[in-house]
Amino acid sequence: MIIVSLQSGTSADGIDVAVVEATASGNPAAPDVALAPLLTRTVDWAPELQAQILAYADGAALDAGAHTALTTALGQGFAAAAAAAITECGAVPDLVVSHGQTVFHWVEEGRARGTLQLGEPAWIAEAAGCPVLSNLRAADIAAGGQGAPLMGLFDAAFFDPAARTATLNLGGIANLQILRGDGSALAFDTGPANVLLDAAVAEQTGGALGFDLDGKLAAAGTVHDGVLAALLEHPFLQRPAPKSTGRETFTLAGVLAAEETAGVRLDLPDRLATLTRYTAATVAAALRSHGPEVRTVVASGGGVRNPGLLRELSAALTPDGVSLRTSDELGLNPDFKESLLFAFLGFCSWHRIPVSLNRGTARIAGVLSPGPLGFTLPAPLNGIGSLTMIAPSTRRTQC
Structure with a gap:
């Protein structure tokens, strides 16, 4: 058909x-x-x-x-x-x-x-x-589910369940699918992917730019550890999986509150560098908690076009013995x-x-x-x- x-x-x-x-x-x-x-x-x-x-x-x-x-x-x-x-x-x-x-x-x-x-x-x-x-999501919610993410349905059918693989979709929100040996998947949102990065760029440029092309602005910045620590206190990150969220949960107001907690106001490159590491850190922590057996993460979505984000993800996953690939290596256009x-x-x-x-x-x-x-x-x-x-x-x- x-x-x-x-x-x-x-x-x-x-x-x-x-x-x-x-x-x-x-x-x-x-x-x-x-x-x-x-x-x-x-x-x-x-x-x-x-x-x-x-x-x-x-x-x-x-x-x-x-x-x-x-x-x-x-x-x-x-x-x-x-x-x-x-x-x-x-x-x-x-x-x-x-x-x-x-x-x-x-x-x-x-x-x-x-x-x-x-x-x-x-x-x-x-x-x-x-x-x-x-x-597409309403029936699952009415049955007591989260209605999201849906990607686990595709990945559980497509990937070898014995491969110790997880998939990661980097859209506005990041979602992780941990593939299980029985052919099912634990699929859940981990937190922000591009939503905060895009919002920060749009706000600082008055809408002239909608995203950080190739992560170049973030690459010119420095991660602020105090702001990152405040961001990592977000209550959504403490909830057990499966869980779902949206852009209404992760906003620039929350970023500004984290900067206020740390006693700083970051310029755009430093803010983007910090938010990029924030995405990487939340993904790695979620995988560590829910999929310690995973050895490969296959990423897709618009975020894979950001080399800075991929570098941060790889650096966050490597200490746990996890390698990062992109889905185009498997014939799936990210x-x-x-x-x-x-x-x-x-x-x-x-x-x-x-x-x-x-x-x-x-x-x-x-x-x-x-x-x-x-x-x-x-x-x-x-x-x-x-x-x-x-x-x-x-x-x-x-x-």
Whole structure:
């Protein structure tokens, strides 16, 4: 089947679009699944729309009308991105999976209570001419789970469970998936990845810059140990896994409070150097506590494009005998691994395969919005046997 994957991360830097061909072979009841990316790209949000997204996610008040206008504009943006990709590929999609744009992830006393992703799916269904799977996290939350991170579903199916491997996704928030010998994964958020770095750059430059290109500003700075120690006292870091969080938990206000505790006000390079080490230190501490047997961490997400962050991570992991790799070494594009996750999740839900995020309570993820001609579900599957990737040179179809 042909699946279009759409998502915009917590940094709201654009719509990640992937057109993926999923093929099944072997046991008809629990087949081996292979994914072949036919097209991947990122479509930037218009600057004014990106500013609205980030303002809302950071606590700006919107009345019902403004909220409706925003989720409509986002749905139309996702719809346009999907339609353009479908036209370019000439592939007829069976399903669009839209994760949407997260603006809030509600956690109280360590338990997820709700989550909000914007982007009205009806616009996407109309433009793509096929059903849309959205609201992917809610069923797990209603069943008592965290609703995040979802990456463990993909990694548990893709990686060898005996390899003593963990995966790390460095988006706005960092999440870690510790792969277990029984084929499951302990997946949880560890704390900030890029969200504080990006916010610090945007604030200090008046929005002229949105991120620290190649980590150059951080490389010119010096880590302030006192501020780092204050940051490491954040209560989220003390909670046991599994746990989840969002950009509303890690804010510049918290960084300024840590600087006040340390009695300093850092310039931008020193602040970025300290925040970069903060991400590395929180990841290493989480792995040390929950996956001491792990010997390799495979990283993906936008953070792998920051060589300074990778250096800090490697330095933090090395004393524990852990090596750091990036997912492109395994044939998984770091920028679009989440897109493949959502395509895989769409395959599972389309075939009514329940998935479990940690608690052992499996649910079918997402809500289906019909396309103009409705939809007919295939016969349900009992599960999948394995998950593999088809390399670009061996794709049956390519845009």
